[in-house]
Amino acid sequence: MQTQPSSATLSALLRHESPNVTYLDPDGTWPIVWQKAKGMHVWDESGRRYLDLTAAFGVAACGHAPREVVRAGQQQMGCLMHAMGDVHPHALKGRLLAELSRWTFERWARRDARRGGVQVGKVAKSILCNSGFEAVEASLKTAHLATGRAGVIAFSGAYHGLGYGALTVTHRSHFRRPFQSQLKKFSHFLKYPSDAVAMRQGFDQLERLLKKGGVGAVIVEAIQSRAGLRIPPQGFLLGLQERCHAHGALLILDEIYTGFGRTGLWFACEHESVTPDLICVGKALTGGFPLSACVGHSELMDQAWPRSSGEAMHTSTFLGHPVGCAMALAQLELLKSRDLARASSRQGKCWIQQLSQHYQAMSDRVKVRGRGLMIGLELIDAKGSPDGLQVVEWAKRLLKEGVIVLPSGARGEVLSLSPPLIIGESHIKQATNKLLKTYHQLIKS
C-alpha cells in the first residue's frame, strides 16, 4: 500500500500529478526530491549530496549547470526570452543551425574527402524541435516527403520517444499496447542484432522488405540505451547504410542519447564512419533545456520540404527557443574546448575494464558492457535469466549510499551508468566502491 510520503513535494505529486508519471515506492525509498545540482553532484531537499551516474538521462554531459551554459541562458533570458518560431527568428537560431551543420555533415564530408570517398553534401539543414521524440517525428516526416514512401523499418527494443509518431517506431509493448488501436501501421520491426549471425539474418530480411517497395526509411539507435545498453556487432550501421542506399530508403540515426561524446566519439555512427541521411539529436545538446533537432544534408532537406510560402508544414510555438539556442551554443563550445568525447573514451575504457575485472572475480552474474561513458551492468539470476527485480533493488541501495543510477532494459535487468563526461578518477573510484559494496549487500540479502 502507498504510504503518505514524508516530503511535501511528494505528497503534492501523489495528490495532483497523473498517477502514471512519478514512481513513488511505497516503502518511501524512491524517489528523492532534487533541490540543486552542480558538476557531478545533486543535492536533495534535506541537503544530502549524491553522485550522479545518470547525467539526468544523459543531458548533463558537461556536468550539471556548467557556469558558461548557465551564464549564456541567463543573459539570453534578460535580453530575449521568446521569439516567433517559424515567423520572426532571432540571431542565435541562425548560429545554432550553422553550428549543427559544422558538427555533423560538414565534419563527415571532410572526413570522407580525406579518405577519397564520395562527398554527401557539404552542409546540413535542420528542423529545431523541443523534445527528442519531436525530432524523431520530424525525421519520419522528412523521409516520407523525400521518398514518397510511407513504410519505416525499426528494431526490436527501440526507444524513439512516446509521441504518436515516435511511438509507431518505439518497440516495447509497455509503451505501445495501450494505444495500439490508434497507431497507424507504417512500421515494421526487425530484430536488433546481438551477434554477427543475427546481423546477417537481419540484413537478409531487410533486403526482402526493401525489395518489396514502400519503405522510405530505416530508423535505428547506434547503441540502444533504454533497451538495456545493447551494442550491435561492428558492421551493423554500415550494412544498414549500404542497403538503404541500394534501395532508395533513408537511414535515420537516432543519436538523441548517444550524441555529443557519450560513446567516446562525437557521434556513435562515427565508430563505423557511417554518414546517415538524417540524424536526431537532443538531450546533451543544451545541457538542460528542452531543445532537439532533426539534421539532414541540405540536398535531402531541400528535396523533402518546399520553401515556406507563409505557413510552415511543421513547426511549434517554441521552435528554436532563444534560451535553448544560447545554452546549446555554450554547451557545444564547452564540449569541444574540454574535448569531452576523448575524455569519455579514455575514462570509459578504464572503467569498463576495472568493472569487468572486479565482477569477474566475484561472480559470473554481472555482465559488464559499454562504449565510452555509456556503460551497462547486466544482472543474471541463478538460472541464467535477466534479473530485473534485483537491479531495481540494487539501484535503491545505491541511492541510499548516495549514488544515482537507473535500471534499463525490458525487465529493468541492466544497471545503466551514463555519468557526466567530466567524471574524474576519484569519482570513478568512489562509484566503483559503492557499486561493489551494494552488490555484496544484494547477493547476501
Ligand SMILES: Cc1ncc(COP(=O)(O)O)c(C=O)c1O
Ligand atoms: C534514443 C532516444 N530517442 C528518443 C528519445 C526521446 O526523447 P524525449 O524523451 O526527449 O522525447 C530518447 C529518450 O530517452 C532516447 O533515448
